[in-house]
Amino acid sequence: EAYKNEPYRNQEFVVNFKDPFNAEPTPTRLIQSYITPTEHFYVRNHAPVPDIKESAYFLRIEGLIGKPMVLTMDDIKSKFEKVTIAATLQCAGNRRTMMSEYKKVKGVGWGIASLSNGTWSGCRLRDVLEYCKAFSKDSGAFHACFWGLDFGCPEEPDGKPYGSSITMEKAMDPEGDVLLAYEMNGETLTRDHGYPLRVVAPGIIGARSVKWLGRIIISPYESESFFQRRDYKIFHSGIDWNNITDKVWDSTPSLQELSIQSAICSPAPNSTVYLPFTIMGYATGGGGRKIERVDISLDGGESWDYAEIMTEEKGPVNRYWSWVFFRYTITHLNQLDHQKQVPLKLMCRAWDNASNTQPRDVKDIWNLRGVMNNCYHIVDIVVEN
Ligand code: MTE
Ligand code: MO
DSSP: OTTTTOOOOOTTSEEEETTTTEEEOOHHHHTTOSSOOGGGSOEEOSSOOOOOOGGGOOEEEEESBSSOEEEOHHHHHHHSOOEEEEEEEEOTTTTHHHHHHHSOOOSOOOOSOSEEEEEEEEEEHHHHHHHTTBOOGGGTOOEEEEEESOOOOTTOTTOOOOEEEEEHHHHHOTTTOOEEEEEETTEEOOGGGTTTOEEEOTTBOGGGSOSSEEEEEEESSOOOSHHHHSSSOOOOTTOOTTTOOHHHHHHSOOOOBOOOEEEEEESOTTEEEESSEEEEEEEEOGGGOOEEEEEEESBTTSSOEEOEEOOOOOOSTTOOOSOEEEEEEEOOOGGGGSOSEEEEEEEEEEEETTOOBOOSOHHHHOOTTOOOOOSOEEEEEEEEO
């Protein structure tokens, strides 16, 4: 019943969960365009999509603020400079299904496509917070907490909407590019993506980019939301549902910056291909770090070669908010000279400008919530003559 007023969605989505709606594009669709068309942009909801009238909408800004305020959409559009950035959003649960295949985790399953790249227009969060005279860190203002207007997620039984927070450092950083966005890909935000106003916090996990933004509270503490305190945290692999304690939850930092990630979107796992063929995929650095290199292996990680990075973002240092696409073409395989079929174990791994790369094995990073799975992506294929 709560889900009877959901927006229309395109039929090509891979739906991981229906109510609340959780869907990702197919891997081949994902790499068809560098800016993901809105209708194919992954959707991660925790509750029914609210139906908000722009004329009835307002944003409250309160907490450690010199001038607490209630702003309308008109205020937001007219009082603050409009800026546009391109940024990839990625759910911390991207590639969770694969982690679950190794050892079961709790959470909605996701393939390799719970991320997308969009352009976002709106005002800078920083400008709004300065306008409202937000306190400085010296006065104890450490976190910008966001509450959505989507009520009814099962994780918040006492009726709180979805919520999350980021640090004031990120919120106020002139180079942090945190926006309150009202447009996506040049058009008014759609309902699924947070109409009429959402946070876009580039470089950090998607969970912090709160949609249908209703309230900003500047606070000495992180958001009290379930999604800040009891989700989106990463433990060592010995922690499971039998031995986890409140102390472990509370002492584990909540995830903010994304780590480095890459995956092969084509060819598909277990497919048969013919020469010549091209391996294609995406790579993204967390925290605005630049992807310097993507390596490809055809033999399960025994040997590596350079992939070609096709789409190079030219950003100021450490503001590489968008993914890159890569490709690697195979025109000849020696084994095919005397064999009809050759099985290949394709792997990719990316490197960023801090020389971070991805972990090899999922078992080294397995964690209870199944978050931040960024191990080498493996695709088994057969090449046929
Ligand atoms: N904001 C609200 N209000 N409610 C939500 O369920 N989901 C978060 C975040 N913001 C969510 C939200 C999560 S976990 C992710 S990954 C991103 O939104 C997804 O953004 P998208 O649906 O626009 O792709
Ligand atoms: Mo997410």
